[in-house]
Amino acid sequence: MPETENVAARPAEVHDVDVDVVVVGAGFAGMYLVVRCRAAGLSVVVLEAGTDVGGTWYWNRYPGARCDVVSMEYSYSFSSELEQEWDWTEAMAAQPEILRYARHVADRFDLRRDIRFSTRVTSAAFEESADRWTVRTDRGDRITARHCVMATGCLSAANLPDIPGRDTFTGRLLHTGNWPKEPVDLSGRVGVIGTGSSGVQAIPVIAEEAAHLTVFQRTPTFTFPANNRPMKPEIAAAYKEHYREVREAQKWSAAGMSGFSPSRGTTILQRGERRSDTPSEPRLLAALDADERRAAWDRLGFGIFTYFKDVYRDPVANEYACALYRDHIRSVVADPATAEALTPVGYPVGCKRQVLDTRFYETFNRPNVDVVDIAADPITTITPDGVRTARRHIELDTLVFATGFDAMTGALDRIDVAGRSGTRLRDYWAEGPRTYLGLQVAGFPNLFTVTGPGSPSVLANVIVAIEQHVDWIVDTIVDLDARGMRTIETTAEAEARWGAHVNEVAAGTMYTAPTCASWYLGANIEGKPRQFLPYVGGFARYRATCDRVRTEGYDGFVLT
Ligand code: NA7
Numbered sequence: 236m237p238e239t240e241n242v243a244a245r246p247a248e249v250h251d252v253d254v255d256v257v258v259v260g261a262g263f264a265g266m267y268l269v270v271r272c273r274a275a276g277l278s279v280v281v282l283e284a285g286t287d288v289g290g291t292w293y294w295n296r297y298p299g300a301r302c303d304v305v306s307m308e309y310s311y312s313f314s315s316e317l318e319q320e321w322d323w324t325e326a327m328a329a330q331p332e333i334l335r336y337a338r339h340v341a342d343r344f345d346l347r348r349d350i351r352f353s354t355r356v357t358s359a360a361f362e363e364s365a366d367r368w369t370v371r372t373d374r375g376d377r378i379t380a381r382h383c384v385m386a387t388g389c390l391s392a393a394n395l396p397d398i399p400g401r402d403t404f405t406g407r408l409l410h411t412g413n414w415p416k417e418p419v420d421l422s423g424r425v426g427v428i429g430t431g432s433s434g435v436q437a438i439p440v441i442a443e444e445a446a447h448l449t450v451f452q453r454t455p456t457f458t459f460p461a462n463n464r465p466m467k468p469e470i471a472a473a474y475k476e477h478y479r480e481v482r483e484a485q486k487w488s489a490a491g492m493s494g495f496s497p498s499r500g501t502t503i504l505q506r507g508e509r510r511s512d513t514p515s516e517p518r519l520l521a522a523l524d525a526d527e528r529r530a531a532w533d534r535l536g537f538g539i540f541t542y543f544k545d546v547y548r549d550p551v552a553n554e555y556a557c558a559l560y561r562d563h564i565r566s567v568v569a570d571p572a573t574a575e576a577l578t579p580v581g582y583p584v585g586c587k588r589q590v591l592d593t594r595f596y597e598t599f600n601r602p603n604v605d606v607v608d609i610a611a612d613p614i615t616t617i618t619p620d621g622v623r624t625a626r627r628h629i630e631l632d633t634l635v636f637a638t639g640f641d642a643m644t645g646a647l648d649r650i651d652v653a654g655r656s657g658t659r660l661r662d663y664w665a666e667g668p669r670t671y672l673g674l675q676v677a678g679f680p681n682l683f684t685v686t687g688p689g690s691p692s693v694l695a696n697v698i699v700a701i702e703q704h705v706d707w708i709v710d711t712i713v714d715l716d717a718r719g720m721r722t723i724e725t726t727a728e729a730e731a732r733w734g735a736h737v738n739e740v741a742a743g744t745m746y747t748a749p750t751c752a753s754w755y756l757g758a759n760i761e762g763k764p765r766q767f768l769p770y771v772g773g774f775a776r777y778r779a780t781c782d783r784v785r786t787e788g789y790d791g792f793v794l795t
Pocket of ligand 1: 390429434435638693759
């Protein structure tokens with residue numbers, strides 16, 4: 236596939252320009268915004284801190300980084316030609332291939348001419364007298380625009396815990412979400428802090444290279460086998476033949492996945508399984524006795540988590556499933572103390588983001604890998620040559636923080652965003668983010684957030700979520716222009732109504748269980764208000780709501 240890496244250095248000259256739409260971020264959202272704005276005849280400029288496109292897939296270059304959605308569906312739907320010409324080599328592509336895809340899209344649609352790289356946005360302010368946004372950058376650019384779109388990503392503000400002594404470490408200190416472009420020597424003594432998706436993906440790969448790997452784990456994770464495999468040509472061909480039906484089914488699915496069966500050539504939508512996937516006799520794990528539950532695991536393995544319809548709804552069934560899962564760990568990890576340390580207890584499966592892995596538990600059978608349970612033996616300091624816990628000192632050459640992100644609000648908090656009367660977004664959100672549909676904030680006219688808090692975003696195939704938001708935003712701007720309207724702004728009342736609905740659909744799920752602490756709830760960041768951030772009511776339902784809002788004259792928005 237022809238694709239190039241952007242080689243343009245940070246532009247020398249400072250530009251002041253005035254455009255219709257200024258976009259922050261050149262990940263998959265920012266790139267698609269360029270496509271849509273151009274097609275709509277809107278002038279657009281994108282500001283991007285990195286040196287090239289790709290967003291998440293530009294920054295997260297750690298070993299083992301991989302998508303956990305099948306790539307035939309984790310890809311743009313806006314161009315049939317693009318769909319037909321691009322070939323994925325694996326079912327779930329690794330980071331380098333997804334980044335190549337992003338670059339290919341940038342080349343193919345000549346996107347980079349509207350993107351300024353190596354340019355970090357520092358502030359965005361709404362000028363009420365002119366109904367315009369002024370965006371400033373760390374290079375001194377001043378961009379004015381009628382509309383400002385924050386395509387800043389949900390998982391882009393790295394969380395680097397301020398552990399005492401962190402900056403005294405004389406070895407190499409890295410964060411998975413800000414991984415260097417050049418190859419990193421991991422052959423020495425390596426430590427990894429964190430066992431979320433990033434840690435679980437990186438640990439088996441680093442273990443292959445490191446002389447010794449120490450995993451510092453605060454909370455044992457639930458992780459399911461990714462079952463990734465090389466792409467079979469007949470599967471790719473079936474997708475390409477049925478791509479229009481696949482995309483339609485994605486749009487009207489619960490989480491942006493089509494349920495396409497390559498052998499049958501049909502999607503979940505065509506098979507009419509959209510609402511009737513629950514059999515008339517619901518399969519309940521809680522209804523089985525211990526022997527039956529064991530037999531179910533022997534038959535279905537990890538399939539029990541979806542086969543039984545009560546696992547994610549009923550705490551009793553959930554705990555039964557967790558118990559089977561714990562037995563599984565003990566059967567894979569040879570050393571009983573290590574197995575014990577890796578075993579999740581005290582919170583339900585389905586509370587945190589589901590992690591997928593490739594030989595994660597097997598890695599702990601290697602002689603060069605061990606785990607330190609830092610809940611029992613906490614890290615006290617980082618020293619110049621390693622990590623000190625309450626009980627021991629571990630010498631390290633490289634320390635990897637796989638400690639996640641200030642999710643969904645962190646990237647916006649890092650920009651000084653000022654709306655009407657100079658109100659700061661970070662102040663307005665001090666008690667937790669308030670949005671209408673995850674698209675707009677009251678007091679911030681003509682400011683849009685792509686996959687913002689209160690939208691399905693991270694709970695859906697995020698490329699499908701991005702396309703839906705970008706389409707909605709650009710269609711809305713075009714519509715405003717056609718009606719001669721200058722601004723669109725949601726109201727505090729609409730925000731309150733939507734926020735209540737977001738909470739209502741999350742209540743009673745494992746996501747908000749009292750024992751749950753996840754980044755969905757902001758629980759990974761000290762001082763962040765506990766609030767369930769994404770919308771769990773289903774992607775199709777959300778899309779229908781957004782469509783209805785527009786057809787009913789922008790209910791919940793004020794147009795001037
Ligand atoms: P996650 O899922 O937030 O995982 C971060 C991990 O780091 C997790 O195990 C945390 O333990 C641990 N952590 C965080 N802060 C600390 C401190 N201060 N000390 C020790 N350990 C800590 O981030 P990922 O990057 O793995 O994944 C993010 C998303 O990217 C993922 O869900 C996919 O959507 C892609 P904790 O559980 O908080 O005790």
